Amino acid sequence: MGYNRVRFNNFRNIEPREIKWTPGLNLLTGPNGSGKTNLLEGINIVSGWGPLERGTRSSSIPSWNSGSSEVQLTGQLDDENGEIVKVKLSSRYTIRLDEKPITATDLRWKIPVLSFLPNDMSIIEGSASFRRRLMDMLLTLIIPVYATRLNDYRRGIKQKTVILRNHGKTDFIDRALLPLASWIWKMREEVLVMISESMDDIYDLLPYPTEISLVRGGAGSLPQPEEDFIYSLKINKNKEEVLNVPVVGPHRDDMLIRTNGTTAALSLSRGFRRRVAVALILAAADGVRRKLGKDPVLLLDEITAELDSDGRDLLFCALIERKTQVFASTAEPFAESFPGRIYRVDSGRVEIIDED
Ligand SMILES: Nc1ncnc2c1ncn2[C@@H]1O[C@H](COP(=O)(O)OP(=O)(O)OP(=O)(O)O)[C@@H](O)[C@H]1O
Ligand SMILES: [Mg+2]
Structure with missing residues (x-):
């Protein structure tokens, strides 16, 4: 259970486009301030959990440089029906599943x-x-x-x-x-x-x-x-x-x-x-x-910080064993082999750099 793809529109510094994800491990790498936490936050929002509490109110979320006040996040679920979740954040917060309104509680249950x-x-x-x-x-x-x-x-x-x-x-x-x-x-x-x-x-x-x-x-x-x-x-x-x-x-x-x-x-x-x-x-x-x-999707920020190589190996093994979809980020340059797909995030632009 997880997301095939998520489209980010007007969301913080993320370039407006659709990003495809793998059902296993997705690792976001990139320098400080590039948008890794923003991407994880976007996935958190499209799953019914709302914006992160980072001292800002949700009304201040839309991208600074777009001129529009509406954020739209769209995710396609990785199940047999490929349902589409659409979350709009403007003055109001609306969620739709395949165009029908759904409550945040029901959505969280659908995709934990x-x-x-x-x-x-x-x-x-x-x-x-x-x-x-x-x-x-x-x-x-x-x-x-x-x-x-x-x-x-x-x-x-x-x-x-x-x-x-x-x-x-x-x-x-x-x-x-x-x-x-x-x-x-x-x-x-x-x-x-x-x-x-x-x-x-x-x-x-x-x-x-x-x-x-x-x-x-x-x-x-x-x-x-x-x-x-x-x-x-x-x-x-x-x-x-x-x-x-x-x-x-x-x-x-x-x-x-x-x-x-x-x-x-x-x-x-x-x-x-x-x-x-x-x-x-x-x-x-x-x-x-x-x-x-159901396997819950895991969002883990700064996953490798403070871990030595043994700690990382143990963590990656534990994640692979779980067969769950994981979105993780790291600011460290990541040269080691990684049992998943690696994305490079730079000033809000996301590129796949390594296929599993
Ligand atoms: N509403 C917004 N509109 C546009 N850009 C924003 C908005 N809110 C935050 N940002 C920008 O998003 C960037 C922060 O992104 P984020 O926190 O995702 O970085 P990060 O890659 O996780 O960095 P770190 O490695 O330091 O954790 C900052 O450059 C900030 O200026
Ligand atoms: Mg961060």
């Missing part, structure tokens, strides 16, 4: 894509929000109602913040949040089990035995999520009233990544951190395949 752009190292080094994003991205793909319930929960947390700021009573909103919060905790715990089970197959990429677990936001004293939520709210009541922010619940969750018994972000070298980050994404992809029966 896993990405951690623009920097997968943020899974290890970044704030807890990046790790929550990984869990939420997976759950959105696997459980159709997850995104809606997460939104309901987030709305509830906003209301609770307003109530706390106005020194009101929170009992009512806490009761409404209870089933959502405990369900999200259960789902996140299950998805981490799913990733852990798949990590056994990626052990050669992992420098040390690696364990992942959920750290429930402001909670964790009791095993049952419902009881834990109620109990943690009780013991944090004063804190919430003093700080005027909700401190208990999934919006404060983190995912603990431990290698060899210590926190990965503190103990690992940069190369090993990258190996763990990539291994987590691959394990997540394996889990998605088991649950959905």
